[in-house]
Amino acid sequence: MKRLFLSAFLLVMGLSFSQDAKACTDLIVGRKASTDGSVIVSYAADSHTLYGALYHWPAAVWQQGAMLKVYEWDTGVYGGDIAQVGRTYNVVGNMNEKQVAITESTFGGREDLHGTEGIMDYGSLIYIALQRSATAREAIKVMTGLVDKYGYKSTGESFTIADKNEVWVMEMIGKGKGEKGAVWVAIRIPDDCISAHANQARIQQIPFNDKENCMYSKDVVEFARKKGFYKGKDKDFSFQQVYAPYDFGALRGCEARVWSFFNRFADGMDKYLPLITGHNPQNDPMPLYVKPNRKLSVADVRDMMRDHYEGTALDMTQDIGAGPYACPYRWRPMTFKVDGQEYVNERAIATQQSGFVLVAQLRNYLPDYVGGVLWFAVDDADMAVFTPMYGSITRVPECYSEQNGDLLTFSWTSAFWMHNWVANMAYNKYSYMIKDIRKVQGELESKFMTMQPMIEQYAMELGKKDEKAAIDFLTNYSCSEAEMSTARWKELGTYLLVKYIDGNIKKEKDGKFERSEVGMPVSPKQPGYDEQYYRRIAEQTGDRLKVKK
Numbered sequence: 001m002k003r004l005f006l007s008a009f010l011l012v013m014g015l016s017f018s019q020d021a022k023a024c025t026d027l028i029v030g031r032k033a034s035t036d037g038s039v040i041v042s043y044a045a046d047s048h049t050l051y052g053a054l055y056h057w058p059a060a061v062w063q064q065g066a067m068l069k070v071y072e073w074d075t076g077v078y079g080g081d082i083a084q085v086g087r088t089y090n091v092v093g094n095m096n097e098k099q100v101a102i103t104e105s106t107f108g109g110r111e112d113l114h115g116t117e118g119i120m121d122y123g124s125l126i127y128i129a130l131q132r133s134a135t136a137r138e139a140i141k142v143m144t145g146l147v148d149k150y151g152y153k154s155t156g157e158s159f160t161i162a163d164k165n166e167v168w169v170m171e172m173i174g175k176g177k178g179e180k181g182a183v184w185v186a187i188r189i190p191d192d193c194i195s196a197h198a199n200q201a202r203i204q205q206i207p208f209n210d211k212e213n214c215m216y217s218k219d220v221v222e223f224a225r226k227k228g229f230y231k232g233k234d235k236d237f238s239f240q241q242v243y244a245p246y247d248f249g250a251l252r253g254c255e256a257r258v259w260s261f262f263n264r265f266a267d268g269m270d271k272y273l274p275l276i277t278g279h280n281p282q283n284d285p286m287p288l289y290v291k292p293n294r295k296l297s298v299a300d301v302r303d304m305m306r307d308h309y310e311g312t313a314l315d316m317t318q319d320i321g322a323g324p325y326a327c328p329y330r331w332r333p334m335t336f337k338v339d340g341q342e343y344v345n346e347r348a349i350a351t352q353q354s355g356f357v358l359v360a361q362l363r364n365y366l367p368d369y370v371g372g373v374l375w376f377a378v379d380d381a382d383m384a385v386f387t388p389m390y391g392s393i394t395r396v397p398e399c400y401s402e403q404n405g406d407l408l409t410f411s412w413t414s415a416f417w418m419h420n421w422v423a424n425m426a427y428n429k430y431s432y433m434i435k436d437i438r439k440v441q442g443e444l445e446s447k448f449m450t451m452q453p454m455i456e457q458y459a460m461e462l463g464k465k466d467e468k469a470a471i472d473f474l475t476n477y478s479c480s481e482a483e484m485s486t487a488r489w490k491e492l493g494t495y496l497l498v499k500y501i502d503g504n505i506k507k508e509k510d511g512k513f514e515r516s517e518v519g520m521p522v523s524p525k526q527p528g529y530d531e532q533y534y535r536r537i538a539e540q541t542g543d544r545l546k547v548k549k
Helices: 121-131 136-150 223-226 240-243 250-265 268-278 298-304 321-325 415-465 467-503 532-540
Strands: 025-029 039-046 066-071 077-081 101-108 158-162 167-174 182-188 196-197 214-216 335-338 343-346 354-362 375-378 386-388
Touching: 025 101, 025 298, 039 101, 039 158, 039 223, 039 298, 066 121, 077 136, 101 121, 101 354, 121 136, 121 158, 136 158, 136 182, 167 196, 167 240, 196 268, 214 335, 250 268, 250 298, 250 343, 298 354, 298 415, 321 415, 321 532, 375 415, 386 415, 386 467, 415 467
Parallel strands: none
Antiparallel strands: 025 039, 025 196, 039 354, 066 077, 101 158, 158 167, 167 182, 182 214, 335 343, 354 375, 375 386
16 A cells, blocks of 8 residues: 655645455444443454555645546556545544544445446545544545545445444445446444444344434435345345345354454354355344443453454364464465365455554543544554554654565665564464464553553643644654564564574574573474375375385
8 A cells, every 4th residue: 555645735645556455354342342441343444465564644625626536446447536634633543633543344245236437436435534523423424525525436345434422334336337426324333332343244224214324325225226226124134145146255254353353352153154054045144233242451452353263163273274383374265276166265354465453442531632542553463563553643653664675675764564573483383483473562552551541641641731742742652662663573573584494493492592601502393294184195196105114
């Protein structure tokens, strides 16, 4: 993903996503379902061509008549100009200074409804709305207003739209060739519930009379009738069933991720296994939201972003595809054939091709400049470090800069490249290396969590006298911790390379690699493989590898 730059009075927006962008996961926690009363949302921006960086648009005042050039997020292709507003807010990644956060996952939906008549693609909607909105409800109005005025240019999309008080899921799909705009529905998630979406539309029946908790395009049902998609009553209309019908891939690769989140924190989810494994797509759909059996913390959501279905029937560490070192990753393509039969690889929340991941923490009991924290990380969430980036900060750290390397240019000071370096070593000896990674990851993230109350208290004391001084302090803190974390990850990479070189494991003593009395390296461990893997080798090779006596 790459962004074009500010110039004079024209904000140029262009983020490049590959065609396999249908791969993102959003987790949602209402403020009464969280341990600290915060609204929490997470996002994994997954793509095989996405460079993980932290984007920044500074707050600005615009002259009357200023125009905004819009570039399609997926392709970088210029779409046209729209009118600029008089003032825009500071935006850091997917959060703004008013504690509004917007994320997405693409569900595609009916191919004949893909937007073609317009300027606004889903990525532009997100980042323009963040610059123009002080609340989630305002963001919904901004996004749908832009689509009505300038047209929609994407496929079906689910958006998480949150602020410090509430969180909504909005689903939108275009009207196809020859028709401008989109049909959409937005549902407010109850404060005491959790929700999620992962590349499959999830809104079923629409509570048309609940104006406080539901918004929708006036033609959301009538358009479906006009196109011949639906003939029933309004009360029975399902957005998902009409505009994004289930298929095997949508259930196994998408709804299964939602199920894994619900299953971790809610009771009674086993009944949906036949549905999410694709064995019975006619089963009742999972609900849009559920009430958790306990309150969730930021750490709970962060760690859920590292999920590979561990402990479930879909556990990716347990089948033969995990190899000798229980690696919970499967290299693409997603499906493969053996003797004419097609098979599928599981698609978990944590995946190797993430560009960046985040957990947004939004708190209505703190001043905006300190209340919104974007816990930001790059590459695979499983082996990433979530660092605190406050929504008010006025610059981003060099390690997260768009100008520090790219997907084809390696940089030793880029967090994206340091994390990829470590992760790509770990994939080949996962069960061993993940223990070393977890140790450093845990030390860093525990430190950030421990420091958070003290940092914020100091910032608020500064803010009582000078809010700008408080923002400068938070900017310096966020940037310095990110740089420190990246440097520490580089150290981890050199450590792993030395420890596990050539399939051996160096011995350690008192926190250092062990040497003999005369300073020479001692003989390393040579663990080979586990018994299960050796059995597979013996079964497949028969007599060929047997030792003859």
